Amino acid sequence: MRRRRLAPSAVVWLLVAAAFFLIPLLATLLFSFRSIQTNRCCTGAAYSLIVHDHQFWQTIRLSFVLSLETIAISLLLFVPTVYWVHLKLPQLRPVLGFMALVPFVVPPIILVVGLLNLYKGAPSWFYDKPYGFLATTYVILAFPYMYFALDAGFRSIDLHTLTEASQSLGASWGTTLLRVILPNIRVAALGGSFLTLAIVMGEFTIASLSTFKTFPTYIQFVNETQPYEAAALSLLSFLIVWAAMLALLLVGRGRLRPAQVAATR
Amino acid sequence: MIVGAFKNAHGGATTEHVRQIVHKPYLDEYWLSIKISLITAGAGCVLGLAFAYAVVREGTPRFLRTILTTFSGVAANFAGIPLAFAFIATLGTIGVVTTFMRDHLGFDPYEHGFTIFGQTGVELTYLYFQIPLMILVIAPALDGLRAEWREAASNLGASAWQFWRYVGIPVLLPSILGAFILLFGNSFSAYATAYGIAANGIALVPITIGFYYSGNVLSDPHLAQALAFGMFVVLAVMMILYVPLQRRSARWMR
Numbered sequence: 001m002r003r004r005r006l007a008p009s010a011v012v013w014l015l016v017a018a019a020f021f022l023i024p025l026l027a028t029l030l031f032s033f034r035s036i037q038t039n040r041c042c043t044g045a046a047y048s049l050i051v052h053d054h055q056f057w058q059t060i061r062l063s064f065v066l067s068l069e070t071i072a073i074s075l076l077l078f079v080p081t082v083y084w085v086h087l088k089l090p091q092l093r094p095v096l097g098f099m100a101l102v103p104f105v106v107p108p109i110i111l112v113v114g115l116l117n118l119y120k121g122a123p124s125w126f127y128d129k130p131y132g133f134l135a136t137t138y139v140i141l142a143f144p145y146m147y148f149a150l151d152a153g154f155r156s157i158d159l160h161t162l163t164e165a166s167q168s169l170g171a172s173w174g175t176t177l178l179r180v181i182l183p184n185i186r187v188a189a190l191g192g193s194f195l196t197l198a199i200v201m202g203e204f205t206i207a208s209l210s211t212f213k214t215f216p217t218y219i220q221f222v223n224e225t226q227p228y229e230a231a232a233l234s235l236l237s238f239l240i241v242w243a244a245m246l247a248l249l250l251v252g253r254g255r256l257r258p259a260q261v262a263a264t265r
Numbered sequence: 266m267i268v269g270a271f272k273n274a275h276g277g278a279t280t281e282h283v284r285q286i287v288h289k290p291y292l293d294e295y296w297l298s299i300k301i302s303l304i305t306a307g308a309g310c311v312l313g314l315a316f317a318y319a320v321v322r323e324g325t326p327r328f329l330r331t332i333l334t335t336f337s338g339v340a341a342n343f344a345g346i347p348l349a350f351a352f353i354a355t356l357g358t359i360g361v362v363t364t365f366m367r368d369h370l371g372f373d374p375y376e377h378g379f380t381i382f383g384q385t386g387v388e389l390t391y392l393y394f395q396i397p398l399m400i401l402v403i404a405p406a407l408d409g410l411r412a413e414w415r416e417a418a419s420n421l422g423a424s425a426w427q428f429w430r431y432v433g434i435p436v437l438l439p440s441i442l443g444a445f446i447l448l449f450g451n452s453f454s455a456y457a458t459a460y461g462i463a464a465n466g467i468a469l470v471p472i473t474i475g476f477y478y479s480g481n482v483l484s485d486p487h488l489a490q491a492l493a494f495g496m497f498v499v500l501a502v503m504m505i506l507y508v509p510l511q512r513r514s515a516r517w518m519r
Contacts (some may be wrong), residue, residue, distance in 0.1 A: 005324050006324050006325055006326070007319075007322065007324050007325075009319070010318075010319040010320075010322060010324065010325050013315050013316055013318075013319035014316070014319050014320070014325075014329065014333075016312075016316075017316040017319070017333065017396075020312075020392075020393075020396070021336060021340060021393075023355060023362065024351045024352055024354075024355045024393065025351065026361075027351070027354055027355035027360065027361035027362055028350070028351040028354045028355065028361075030361045031354035031355075031360070031361050032354075101504065101508075104447075104450055104500065104504060105450075105497060105500040105501050105503075105504050106497065106500075107450075107454030107455075107456075107496075107500070108454075108456065109454060109456040109471040109474055109475070109493065109496070110454070110493040110496055110497055112478075113474060113478060113486075113489055113490055113493040114490075114493070116478070117486065117490065198342050199342075202342070202343075202344070202345055202347070203345075204345045204346050204456075204457035204460075204461075205345075205456045205457050205471075205475075208457075208460075208475075209475060209478055216345060216346050216347075216457070217346075219346045219347060219350065220346045220460075220461060223346065223349075223350055223353075223461065227353075227354070227359075230350050230354075231350065231351075231354045233347070233350075234346075234347035234348075234350040234351050234354070235347075235351075237343075237346075237347035238339075238343050238347060238351075241339050241342045241343050242339050244342075245335070245338050245339045245342065246335075248338075249335060249338075
């Protein structure tokens with residue numbers, strides 16, 4: 001029989017892990033309470049400055065609307081595509097799986113260089129507006145996460161039976177997709193959406209190089225001049241990711257898989 | 266982008282930019298990028314494996330595992346500017362830990378050659394998303410390491426070391442190598458985190474691309490495209506190595 005008690009080496013490793021992960025967060029919290037006059041703890045001045053900064057509201061609103069737009073476009077594009085591939089063209093599944101790996105080889109820093117170049121001649125309502133260029137780029141960025149979530153969702157239901165049952169009752173393709181398939185993959189679609197939210201709310205590389213003012217670029221801007229406010233914003237950003245991941249866990253009722261790791265570094 | 270890498274400023278075809286990037290100073294930048302990626306991927310693998318094993322092994326209460334994997338999911342996604350700033354607030358010149366060490370322990374790391382705004386600082390910060398990613402990737406593989414194998418090995422008289430040497434490590438090796446490549450790519454392509462910590466202090470390839478592209482005095486989009494093309498080649502090689510490893514490691518997963 002093996003021992004069932006907590007092994008001493010496990011305790012040591014867990015303490016090291018806790019220290020490494022928690023110290024930066026606690027330090028940031030303490031840092032955000034420092035006062036700009038005395039450089040000492042504790043005041044909430046940094047937080048009140050942020051709430052009264054209209055740029056804060058403007059950028060966080062832009063990032064939030066952008067993430068909603070990205071989610072909407074992604075769902076509209078990928079739900080029917082993945083459905084059709086699973087139903088009629090299963091031989092194309094590896095192709096989609098391979099395409100979902102492409103963003104690993106083409107990270108944001110390469111993607112933005114390529115896309116800025118590609119869309120250079122595009123009309124300015126698209127190229128110069130965050131809701132055009134940035135949202136399109138984020139759809140590409142979110143594709144793997146959306147795809148893996150939807151793929152798992154479609155695999156777990158009996159697509160053919162559901163489709164046939166719905167059609168033999170006289171439903172059109174649209175009705176089948178909206179009222180039969182969608183409710184069954186709701187959890188997968190929500191999972192992909194929360195990941196997309198976390199990605200877009202934290203994406204800096206593309207927004208900064210295409211000179212849009214989103215929430216992460218605002219943090220960087222504050223970072224350069226007001227350290228204590230930047231600490232408060234960093235914590236807020238951490239809380240947004242927490243919220244998105246907790247929501248993901250709640251709807252998924254399961255563990256996080258490696259495919260659920262978003263790329264915003 | 267690939268086409269742009271082979272163009273000159275007037276639109277004609279040239280290999281000039283691509284030839285340029287395999288020479289100094291760009292070669293040094295690639296080397297630094299690769300070095301940092303290798304170090305953080307290596308350290309991330311070892312520490313992530315240790316942390317994951319500590320919660321997966323029997324005897325550790327189940328809820329600790331839930332906490333660690335959930336937290337890893339969040340930490341792996343918490344990167345970029347906010348992460349960079351969290352580390353500056355911790356270990357920067359007036360960071361909380363730095364001032365604590367200076368005032369209470371009488372030890373100033375900045376007088377002993379440490380700085381968050383350099384290579385060590387960037388590496389330390391990268392580990393904050395590398396280790397969680399390793400934990401997420403390797404935990405299912407560790408589950409595949411069945412308790413029966415361990416019992417069988419010890420019934421046959423194998424020591425713990427022999428178990429790891431002849432059973433544990435060989436079974437896990439494809440997963441670990443696959444994870445290493447994933448972590449390498451993860452760190453190699455990171456831009457925002459390094460930018461947030463040390464935009465001017467560290468010459469990494471992504472940072473240089475950013476400088477050449479953002480309309481600075483240095484602006485040279487074709488050179489940036491050539492540099493991006495170089496990154497793409499490195500990552501493509503990694504991907505080609507990754508796919509067969511992924512297939513092999515899937516064999517032992519339940």
